[in-house]
Amino acid sequence: MEYKRTSDANLITARYMDSILIEQRLIDSVIADTKITIFGEEFSSPVMTPAFSHLKSFKGRDLTGLEEYSTAAKELNILNFVGMMENDMFEKIIKTGAKTVRIVKPYADNGKVRDQMQFAESVGAFGIGMDIDHIFGENGADVVIGEEMAVQTSEMLRSYIESTKLPFVVKGVLSVEDAMKCADLGAAAIIVSHHHGRLPYAVPPMMVLPEIKAALIGRDMKIIVDCGIESGSDVYKALALGADAAAVGRSMLPSLEENGIEGVKSFITKVNNELRFTMSCTGFATPEKVDDSCLKYY
Numbered sequence: 542m543e544y545k546r547t548s549d550a551n552l553i554t555a556r557y558m559d560s561i562l563i564e565q566r567l568i569d570s571v572i573a574d575t576k577i578t579i580f581g582e583e584f585s586s587p588v589m590t591p592a593f594s595h596l597k598s599f600k601g602r603d604l605t606g607l608e609e610y611s612t613a614a615k616e617l618n619i620l621n622f623v624g625m626m627e628n629d630m631f632e633k634i635i636k637t638g639a640k641t642v643r644i645v646k647p648y649a650d651n652g653k654v655r656d657q658m659q660f661a662e663s664v665g666a667f668g669i670g671m672d673i674d675h676i677f678g679e680n681g682a683d684v685v686i687g688e689e690m691a692v693q694t695s696e697m698l699r700s701y702i703e704s705t706k707l708p709f710v711v712k713g714v715l716s717v718e719d720a721m722k723c724a725d726l727g728a729a730a731i732i733v734s735h736h737h738g739r740l741p742y743a744v745p746p747m748m749v750l751p752e753i754k755a756a757l758i759g760r761d762m763k764i765i766v767d768c769g770i771e772s773g774s775d776v777y778k779a780l781a782l783g784a785d786a787a788a789v790g791r792s793m794l795p796s797l798e799e800n801g802i803e804g805v806k807s808f809i810t811k812v813n814n815e816l817r818f819t820m821s822c823t824g825f826a827t828p829e830k831v832d833d834s835c836l837k838y839y
């Protein structure tokens with residue numbers, strides 16, 4: 542058989558996740574409860590929406606895709622994330638009533654970073670953060686839809702964290718080194734992610750999770766994971782390997798495009814039902830109890 546190489550981190554991640562298997566523990570098991578508490582608030586599930594951006598309205602519907610999935614998050618009582626957008630769009634997201642973390646881009650224009658973070662706090666964001674994995678591009682600094690990005694130093698991140706009362710989430714952590722820096726800087730959470738494969742050969746988030754979890758023992762910082770999450774089994778593996786929660790990503794898009802709010806609600810409900818089933822079949826009653834004792838690798 543011909544050996545085909547790939548540097549595509551999405552494929553590498555999918556293969557790694559599929560190499561993790563789950564054994565059963567049924568005797569004395571109970572029907573699991575998927576509720577979690579994060580940043581002092583109770584949510585129905587550790588499944589979260591992804592920090593998406595630039596979604597127009599689908600199929601001629603009135604709301605943009607961003608407002609539709611945020612409304613679904615509100616109705617499901619799960620934590621909502623959004624990404625790059627201007628303040629007027631974020632205000633519409635807040636109007637959906639979803640508890641939303643706004644992930645601000647690492648703009649070279651630092652005034653814009655601060656303005657977007659302050660605006661988010663002033664209109665009622667649940668949290669704020671930054672995707673630090675969008676700093677570099679092919680020609681040096683990344684340019685996203687015409688806007689230049691810039692390196693973020695520890696001091697800059699510290700000043701954002703100190704400037705807000707809200708939980709601060711650093712998205713795009715993929716090493717123990719960055720995770721420890723985030724903990725030292727006072728971040729409330731990290732999202733372990735390669736941002737759907739920006740870095741060729743990026744390590745699968747689930748491969749690096751156990752090291753990150755071990756390094757953070759005793760530190761008060763939540764660990765969220767994304768990239769390639771499309772089922773309750775994926776979320777279960779994330780929890781087992783050390784995450785507190787997991788965000789779906791492009792797996793949500795077909796349901797969103799086709800059926801809007803109801804499509805996202807039924808997709809996430811299916812993922813959460815699969816998670817509950819897998820937790821029940823492995824003897825874990827609540828998400829925080831899930832550990833890696835039922836995982837096998839092949």
Ligand SMILES: Cc1cc2nc3c(=O)[nH]c(=O)nc-3n(C[C@H](O)[C@H](O)[C@H](O)COP(=O)(O)O)c2cc1C
Pocket residue numbers: 551591592593594595623624625626644672712734735736737767768769770789790791792
């Ligand atoms: C249409 C689209 C827009 C996105 N916009 C952002 C963004 O503005 N900020 C951000 O941090 N991540 C953004 N992401 C990345 C997602 O938040 C997430 O990290 C990624 O999709 C996870 O990988 P997966 O799709 O394989 O699950 C975007 C992804 C997509 C598909």
